[in-house]
Amino acid sequence: MSKRTVLTGITTTGTPHLGNYVGAIKPAIQASRGDGIQSCYFLADYHALIKCRDPEIVQRSTLEIAATWLALGLDTDKAIFYRQSDIPEISELTWLLTCITAKGLMNRAHAYKAAVQENLEKGEDADFGIAMGLFSYPILMAADILMFNANDVPVGRDQVQHLEMARDIAQRFNHHFGQHFVLPEAVVDDKVSVLPGQDGRKMSKSYNNSIPLWLPEKKLRKAIMKIVTNSLEPGEPKQTEDSTLYAIYSAFASAEQREAMKQAYADGIGWGDAKQQCFELINSELAEARSRYEELMSNPVKIESVLQQGAERAREITIPFIKQLRSAVGIRSLANIKV
Ligand code: TRP
Numbered sequence: 001m002s003k004r005t006v007l008t009g010i011t012t013t014g015t016p017h018l019g020n021y022v023g024a025i026k027p028a029i030q031a032s033r034g035d036g037i038q039s040c041y042f043l044a045d046y047h048a049l050i051k052c053r054d055p056e057i058v059q060r061s062t063l064e065i066a067a068t069w070l071a072l073g074l075d076t077d078k079a080i081f082y083r084q085s086d087i088p089e090i091s092e093l094t095w096l097l098t099c100i101t102a103k104g105l106m107n108r109a110h111a112y113k114a115a116v117q118e119n120l121e122k123g124e125d126a127d128f129g130i131a132m133g134l135f136s137y138p139i140l141m142a143a144d145i146l147m148f149n150a151n152d153v154p155v156g157r158d159q160v161q162h163l164e165m166a167r168d169i170a171q172r173f174n175h176h177f178g179q180h181f182v183l184p185e186a187v188v189d190d191k192v193s194v195l196p197g198q199d200g201r202k203m204s205k206s207y208n209n210s211i212p213l214w215l216p217e218k219k220l221r222k223a224i225m226k227i228v229t230n231s232l233e234p235g236e237p238k239q240t241e242d243s244t245l246y247a248i249y250s251a252f253a254s255a256e257q258r259e260a261m262k263q264a265y266a267d268g269i270g271w272g273d274a275k276q277q278c279f280e281l282i283n284s285e286l287a288e289a290r291s292r293y294e295e296l297m298s299n300p301v302k303i304e305s306v307l308q309q310g311a312e313r314a315r316e317i318t319i320p321f322i323k324q325l326r327s328a329v330g331i332r333s334l335a336n337i338k339v
Helices: 018-032 045-051 055-071 088-098 103-107 110-121 132-146 157-177 217-225 244-252 255-266 271-297 300-329
Strands: 004-011 037-044 080-083 152-154 185-187
Touching: 004 018, 004 045, 004 132, 018 037, 018 055, 018 152, 018 244, 037 045, 037 055, 037 300, 045 055, 045 132, 055 080, 055 271, 055 300, 080 300, 088 132, 088 157, 088 300, 103 110, 103 132, 103 157, 110 132, 132 157, 157 185, 157 300, 217 271, 244 255, 244 271, 255 271, 271 300
Parallel strands: 004 037, 004 152, 037 080, 152 185
Antiparallel strands: none
């Protein structure tokens, strides 16, 4: 039986934080170790251009995110790990798909609708500041996925609509031009925790509540000390249910550690102590990878070469497939046409 293909991309617009690690990177690396799957993980730098006009940030973030996956132990002999922009067949497929995608389908995309809504609320023109890249974003994402005939696409809940659109686009293409694409499925794992940030809301760069993954030890400790708690004193029993600190601790803890911490809360552990334990737990999980990360960051040439090798493997799939797709739509050599 052939392996299932699992594919996911990370937009290269920021520095990875603990939430990205717990919610996406760690589970993806774990999944890639399984035998029954071929995983394809990529740096979505074309997607980055939609939100970010600063070339230095795009490049820097690409480096940081690549170094992160490698430092955390992604096995690039097993997983295919590449940068989107190294695969020109993806942009070519984007156009083939753009030509068959209904504009009305794109009009319904949440991200685009939210941008329009925001304009209208401010009394601006509906399309103010909205680039075609934002509007067509789901088509590029569909090309990422369909190019590799991915079966399963692990994503956050906010991306489920994009997967539905990718299926819709694939079906339309298959209907017109024959059976070329597998219909992909979104995989939203409810067991994977959505990590809260320092203020208790979902950890996100845009809320300014995130803890960068690779802070040096002292700064990591400081960041954890800033997690918002309440004014209960040491000795007073505390609740775990609505505790941000407990949620963050739990995301890194074993079942036994969680139980023990629950008991400690009930017994009135002081917030300072609980934070120190949280720091120690997270730090012990990350310390080794952190030194690998620092080493990788000082050797960008090495990372570039890993990505080039990944691109080569990816293109063993994409080059023949785009040839098939070009032919399917009628972009063909004239030499062997029947006259
Ligand atoms: N749009 C995704 C995000 O912002 C990133 C992404 C781009 C992606 N292409 C993809 C995810 C293909 C899964 C599959 O999170």
